[in-house]
Amino acid sequence: KFNFCAGPAALPEPVLLQAQQELLDWGGRGCSVMEVSHRSPEFTEVAERAEQDFRDLLSIPAHYKVLFVQGGATGQFSAIPWNLFGGGVKRADYIHTGQWAGKAIKEASRYGEVNVVASSEDRNFSYAPAADAWQESDRSAYFHYTPNETIGGVEFNYVPEVKAPLVADMSSNILSKAIPIEKFGMIYAGAQKNIGPSGIAVVIVREDLLDRAMSDIPRSLNWKIAAEAGSMDNTPPTFAWYLSGLVFQWLKAQGGVEAMYEQSLKKSGLLYEFLDRSDFFSSPVDPASRSRMNVPFVLADEQLDARFLNEAEETGLLNLKGHRSVGGMRASLYNAVPLEAVEALVAFMADFEKRVA
Numbered sequence: 001k002f003n004f005c006a007g008p009a010a011l012p013e014p015v016l017l018q019a020q021q022e023l024l025d026w027g028g029r030g031c032s033v034m035e036v037s038h039r040s041p042e043f044t045e046v047a048e049r050a051e052q053d054f055r056d057l058l059s060i061p062a063h064y065k066v067l068f069v070q071g072g073a074t075g076q077f078s079a080i081p082w083n084l085f086g087g088g089v090k091r092a093d094y095i096h097t098g099q100w101a102g103k104a105i106k107e108a109s110r111y112g113e114v115n116v117v118a119s120s121e122d123r124n125f126s127y128a129p130a131a132d133a134w135q136e137s138d139r140s141a142y143f144h145y146t147p148n149e150t151i152g153g154v155e156f157n158y159v160p161e162v163k164a165p166l167v168a169d170m171s172s173n174i175l176s177k178a179i180p181i182e183k184f185g186m187i188y189a190g191a192q193k194n195i196g197p198s199g200i201a202v203v204i205v206r207e208d209l210l211d212r213a214m215s216d217i218p219r220s221l222n223w224k225i226a227a228e229a230g231s232m233d234n235t236p237p238t239f240a241w242y243l244s245g246l247v248f249q250w251l252k253a254q255g256g257v258e259a260m261y262e263q264s265l266k267k268s269g270l271l272y273e274f275l276d277r278s279d280f281f282s283s284p285v286d287p288a289s290r291s292r293m294n295v296p297f298v299l300a301d302e303q304l305d306a307r308f309l310n311e312a313e314e315t316g317l318l319n320l321k322g323h324r325s326v327g328g329m330r331a332s333l334y335n336a337v338p339l340e341a342v343e344a345l346v347a348f349m350a351d352f353e354k355r356v357a
């Protein structure tokens with residue numbers, strides 16, 4: 001069976017098999033990794049290796065901290081203003097591209113002034129605003145955007161050039177291509193798509209931004225405290241950290257983010273080509289902004305949606321229903337989804353079209 005779930009998403013099979021094997025007896029210790037102290041030398045080794053592998057995969061320079069935190073990407077919607085509005089400017093620029101950017105904007109607005117410099121709401125969030133369609137504010141604490149909108153299936157094909165520290169929610173496309181890290185002040189991602197299981201989120205933050213927190217920031221959201229404590233100011237989600245580490249090792253063995261990028265172009269390209277050829281299925285997203293990770297599509301007759309989903313499931317193609325807020329279908333093609341999954345999906349869709357159209 002192939003799992004196209006948008007998140008929590010499919011994990012690489014070899015990783016799950018290794019975790020299964022080690023579940024009761026981790027490396028001959030007679031217990032699970034979940035049952036040892038996070039401060040033990042064994043777990044410290046797991047944590048440090050995961051961080052190093054993650055750094056290697058994305059070529060993260062030494063003056064950036066990598067944090068493994070709780071509270072998901074949503075926790076960071078709050079953590080970002082808390083950590084950056086204490087440096088004298090309580091204003092930030094945001095690009096509004098859909099549901100996730102919208103939630104980030106709403107949360108930041110509780111703590112300071114949010115300037116929405118561009119929005120794609122005029123066309124139902126079906127595109128990423130062009131680089132020349134917006135201007136950043138003269139003074140802002142940071143500039144936030146969402147490189148990949150998971151629900152709308154919209155991905156930026158450029159990195160904004162701004163003076164303020166650039167902040168990006170990469171929850172649904174991190175580790176799917178190389179990132180010019182030095183263009184960013186801070187990057188964050190919930191793990192449950194391209195990293196590991198839910199329950200952990202990754203933060204990459206430039207060191208000089210660690211001194212801009214508001215004085216009453218909640219301790220658990222404070223990046224500086226997390227950085228000084230090696231992400232262990234309190235008990236971290238050790239199993240999620242361990243599994244994420246196994247995913248990083250798997251990614252390295254696959255050829256790293258460059259290989260994932262090539263693969264993502266092949267997988268999404270195959271599906272978009274089919275959608276563009278079809279008279280029955282179509283993509284609602286502007287071609288220049290189509291996501292490599294999340295591919296929403298609609299049927300010409302929405303009365304057939306339920307039948308399509310039922311037959312897909314019977315064929316072993318799982319979780320193709322679009323997000324409840326937008327309807328239609330969505331195939332998520334994260335790193336753990338093999339090319340064969342997309343080949344099987346396209347073959348099924350072609351056959352469905354022939355039978356019903």
Ligand code: PLP
Pocket residue numbers: 007071072073074075100146148149150151169170171172190191201
């Ligand atoms: N941002 C994006 C782009 C997402 O896709 C998601 C979840 O799907 C979130 C934020 C929220 O993540 P979490 O559930 O980890 O808070």
